[in-house]
Amino acid sequence: MVGVVGGGQLARMMQQAAIGLGVELRVLAQRPDDPAARVTPGTVIGDHHDFEALKAFAAGCDVLTFDHEHVPTDFLHELEAAGVAVRPGPDALVYAQDKGLMRQRLSALGLPCPQWALISSADDLADFGATVGFPFVLKATRGGYDGRGVWVVDDLDAAKAVLDGAAERGVALLAEAKVPFVRELSAQVARSPHGQAAAYPVVESLQIDGICREVYVPAPGLSEVAAVEAQRIALTIAKELGVTGMLAVEMFETADGSVLINELAMRPHNSGHWSMDGAVTGQFEQHLRAVLDLPLGQVKPVAPVVVMANVLGLDLPEVYPAYKHVMAHDPGVKVHMYGKDVKPGRKIGHVNVLGTVFDDVADRARHAAAYLRGEIDE
Amino acid sequence: MVGVVGGGQLARMMQQAAIGLGVELRVLAQRPDDPAARVTPGTVIGDHHDFEALKAFAAGCDVLTFDHEHVPTDFLHELEAAGVAVRPGPDALVYAQDKGLMRQRLSALGLPCPQWALISSADDLADFGATVGFPFVLKATRGGYDGRGVWVVDDLDAAKAVLDGAAERGVALLAEAKVPFVRELSAQVARSPHGQAAAYPVVESLQIDGICREVYVPAPGLSEVAAVEAQRIALTIAKELGVTGMLAVEMFETADGSVLINELAMRPHNSGHWSMDGAVTGQFEQHLRAVLDLPLGQVKPVAPVVVMANVLGLDLPEVYPAYKHVMAHDPGVKVHMYGKDVKPGRKIGHVNVLGTVFDDVADRARHAAAYLRGEIDE
Numbered sequence: 001m002v003g004v005v006g007g008g009q010l011a012r013m014m015q016q017a018a019i020g021l022g023v024e025l026r027v028l029a030q031r032p033d034d035p036a037a038r039v040t041p042g043t044v045i046g047d048h049h050d051f052e053a054l055k056a057f058a059a060g061c062d063v064l065t066f067d068h069e070h071v072p073t074d075f076l077h078e079l080e081a082a083g084v085a086v087r088p089g090p091d092a093l094v095y096a097q098d099k100g101l102m103r104q105r106l107s108a109l110g111l112p113c114p115q116w117a118l119i120s121s122a123d124d125l126a127d128f129g130a131t132v133g134f135p136f137v138l139k140a141t142r143g144g145y146d147g148r149g150v151w152v153v154d155d156l157d158a159a160k161a162v163l164d165g166a167a168e169r170g171v172a173l174l175a176e177a178k179v180p181f182v183r184e185l186s187a188q189v190a191r192s193p194h195g196q197a198a199a200y201p202v203v204e205s206l207q208i209d210g211i212c213r214e215v216y217v218p219a220p221g222l223s224e225v226a227a228v229e230a231q232r233i234a235l236t237i238a239k240e241l242g243v244t245g246m247l248a249v250e251m252f253e254t255a256d257g258s259v260l261i262n263e264l265a266m267r268p269h270n271s272g273h274w275s276m277d278g279a280v281t282g283q284f285e286q287h288l289r290a291v292l293d294l295p296l297g298q299v300k301p302v303a304p305v306v307v308m309a310n311v312l313g314l315d316l317p318e319v320y321p322a323y324k325h326v327m328a329h330d331p332g333v334k335v336h337m338y339g340k341d342v343k344p345g346r347k348i349g350h351v352n353v354l355g356t357v358f359d360d361v362a363d364r365a366r367h368a369a370a371y372l373r374g375e376i377d378e
Numbered sequence: 379m380v381g382v383v384g385g386g387q388l389a390r391m392m393q394q395a396a397i398g399l400g401v402e403l404r405v406l407a408q409r410p411d412d413p414a415a416r417v418t419p420g421t422v423i424g425d426h427h428d429f430e431a432l433k434a435f436a437a438g439c440d441v442l443t444f445d446h447e448h449v450p451t452d453f454l455h456e457l458e459a460a461g462v463a464v465r466p467g468p469d470a471l472v473y474a475q476d477k478g479l480m481r482q483r484l485s486a487l488g489l490p491c492p493q494w495a496l497i498s499s500a501d502d503l504a505d506f507g508a509t510v511g512f513p514f515v516l517k518a519t520r521g522g523y524d525g526r527g528v529w530v531v532d533d534l535d536a537a538k539a540v541l542d543g544a545a546e547r548g549v550a551l552l553a554e555a556k557v558p559f560v561r562e563l564s565a566q567v568a569r570s571p572h573g574q575a576a577a578y579p580v581v582e583s584l585q586i587d588g589i590c591r592e593v594y595v596p597a598p599g600l601s602e603v604a605a606v607e608a609q610r611i612a613l614t615i616a617k618e619l620g621v622t623g624m625l626a627v628e629m630f631e632t633a634d635g636s637v638l639i640n641e642l643a644m645r646p647h648n649s650g651h652w653s654m655d656g657a658v659t660g661q662f663e664q665h666l667r668a669v670l671d672l673p674l675g676q677v678k679p680v681a682p683v684v685v686m687a688n689v690l691g692l693d694l695p696e697v698y699p700a701y702k703h704v705m706a707h708d709p710g711v712k713v714h715m716y717g718k719d720v721k722p723g724r725k726i727g728h729v730n731v732l733g734t735v736f737d738d739v740a741d742r743a744r745h746a747a748a749y750l751r752g753e754i755d756e
Contacts, residue, residue: 012397013397015397015417016394016397016398018417019390019391019393019394019417020394020654020712020713020714020715021713021715022697022698022713022714022715022716022717022727024416024717037419038402038419039393039396039397039418039419040417040419041415041416041417041418041419041421043419276398280709280710280712280732281709289705294701294702294705295702295705295706295709296705296709297705297709297710298709298710302680302681302732303680319400320400323672324672324673327667327672327673327674327675328673331658331659331673331674331675331676332658332675332676334398334658335398335399335400336398336400337398337399337400338400339400339402349400354658354680
């Protein structure tokens with residue numbers, strides 16, 4: 001039995017894959033109407049910040065894995081010490097949880113990062129601003145996703161204001177140069193405890209306000225050399241950090257065609273949802289195989305072009321009435337909804353479209369996503 | 379919410395598809411460890427022969443559908459009269475439940491059937507034997523699947539023995555000529571209450587002892603003309619009988635290339651499991667769309683050749699240990715297990731393989747299925 005901490009849509013989609021593999025999933029969710037709780041029998045309602053609840057939950061599982069990266073690292077160390085197979089383990093997961101540690105480790109490995117510095121004082125801010133110039137980016141080293149805990153500061157005063165606010169809340173800061181990227185890429189790999197690894201095609205990810213909106217597979221116009229290099233980086237990180245399960249390495253592509261690592265996620269990732277319909281082995285099935293130490297599945301795409309478009313909540317309170325139009329308009333669109341209440345800007349689902357011509361596939365995915373959120377009505 | 383009567387693997391795979399569509403499934407199962415009960419929260423344990431239980435179950439559902447065809451037809455008429463959307467409705471379903479009614483209706487529609495006769499007496503048997511010769515086939519008109527309730531009788535005495543046994547149990551009999559078929563085909567279609575219909579590629583089904591073992595997609599060597607005719611027959615049946623949801627029409631192909639209708643199933647069917655990985659819209663998602671009166675999804679295959687092989691229980695009590703070999707041997711095989719205890723001959727799962735060369739794809743599927751059941755160990 002695989003235990004998943006967190007009841008969000010990632011755990012929900014793990015349940016979908018678990019059904020086919022005949023693997024029993026157990027979810028620890030905070031609320032009974034969480035996306036995964038709605039579709040997984042035996043869901044345990046509990047808080048991952050409550051060590052006793054977490055420990056009790058883990059006791060019945062063969063493997064413990066995650067829908068998110070917010071479980072305190074020390075809890076995971078205790079569970080591991082108690083014999084629980086935590087995958088990915090805390091020694092790896094900490095690099096997804098703490099951006100400061102991540103930058104230190106990646107730089108020590110000689111992997112390409114934007115200029116960065118850990119910030120403890122206003123002097124640190126001034127030094128960094130003097131080195132890289134303004135604007136630059138400040139990030140909380142822990143917590144934060146989908147754009148939260150990230151600030152772009154235009155001058156030293158703005159930077160100090162963020163530092164003061166962070167200090168009040170006990171949040172440590174990391175400064176990074178603001179990269180003039182031409183686009184964002186994501187390289188996903190799976191790795192098992194045996195050390196077997198598989199690299200998915202490198203994808204392009206369109207982000208707006210820090211939230212993923214669309215993913216193009218493969219990344220259009222990316223040279224073979226650049227794609228292999230991005231995969232090599234991701235495989236290296238997985239191996240060196242001892243990651244098991246899925247690893248997503250988000251990267252910036254700069255004007256000269258080189259890449260800089262942006263963030264790591266050690267779980268199935270938004271940039272991999274395309275694989276649920278577009279690859280021989282979807283990321284959720286692959287994650288389960290990997291954490292169960294089963295041989296990995298084939299990663300190749302089943303169509304020349306795949307585009308995923310996120311469905312973000314807008315004004316339309318109910319998505320289901322939009323199904324008739326979307327499905328009638330395009331019988332080939334694959335709809336994936338998360339069972340979440342609609343709130344503006346919230347990720348409530350995604351659509352995948354497979355095809356052969358990029359512009360056509362992208363148009364189809366955008367149309368479906370826009371209609372499902374109520375952005376367009378024809 | 380879609381209610382499914384029956385907790386077998388068909389309902390289990392409906393849950394898998396329901397998760398993606400964001401549709402809530404509710405299962406009425408006989409046992410808490412039934413395949414669908416294991417993966418569907420809120421499963422109601424109850425007997426579909428208990429009208430009050432069935433009625434209570436249906437009350438909370440927007441649509442009622444089926445994992446099997448054993449719900450008494452009169453119960454369904456009562457539910458329909460009470461306002462429940464039963465899909466497929468009893469007026470259609472009766473033709474899947476009662477083979478005698480099926481033969482009468484199909485022949486009245488001018489659709490190709492083997493010679494047949496309803497049997498009430500030993501004289502009826504003698505007349506039929508005189509007309510078509512021995513051996514011929516006797517079938518219980520109600521009940522029976524995977525080869526049960528079917529007898530091949532070599533002479534009049536054998537036929538009378540079956541008749542006597544059937545009379546004791548109150549079972550009505552249908553006699554059919556034993557068709558010297560070259561192979562068995564299956565034509566599946568989906569139809570919605572709106573009347574929209576979609577026809578899947580016609581497949582070849584390898585049956586041993588009345589149980590499906592392998593399915594080849596598309597049916598090798600089937601001419602375009604013959605395929606279209608088989609699809610036309612299935613679409614006609616769906617429309618004339620008012621079927622909603624998936625309909626499988628199993629057919630015999632005779633030496634002269636023509637087809638005779640064998641059986642009907644008004645639910646997702648073993649001959650359609652290939653579509654879970656091999657078609658743009660798998661049969662379980664399609665069944666849900668159809669019964670919910672949503673526009674149907676695209677039915678085309680995603681690979682030139684798809685082969686499904688059933689995994690039937692043998693000696694190996696646990697299937698999971700075989701995963702490592704099967705997955706390592708062939709990372710492209712898609713494994714689908716049903717969460718059932720292994721019993722000899724029982725359908726415990728299936729594998730799908732996609733590819734371009736039939737012999738290669740079939741070999742891969744056979745190897746995987748044989749290994750998973752313990753028939754081979756390398």
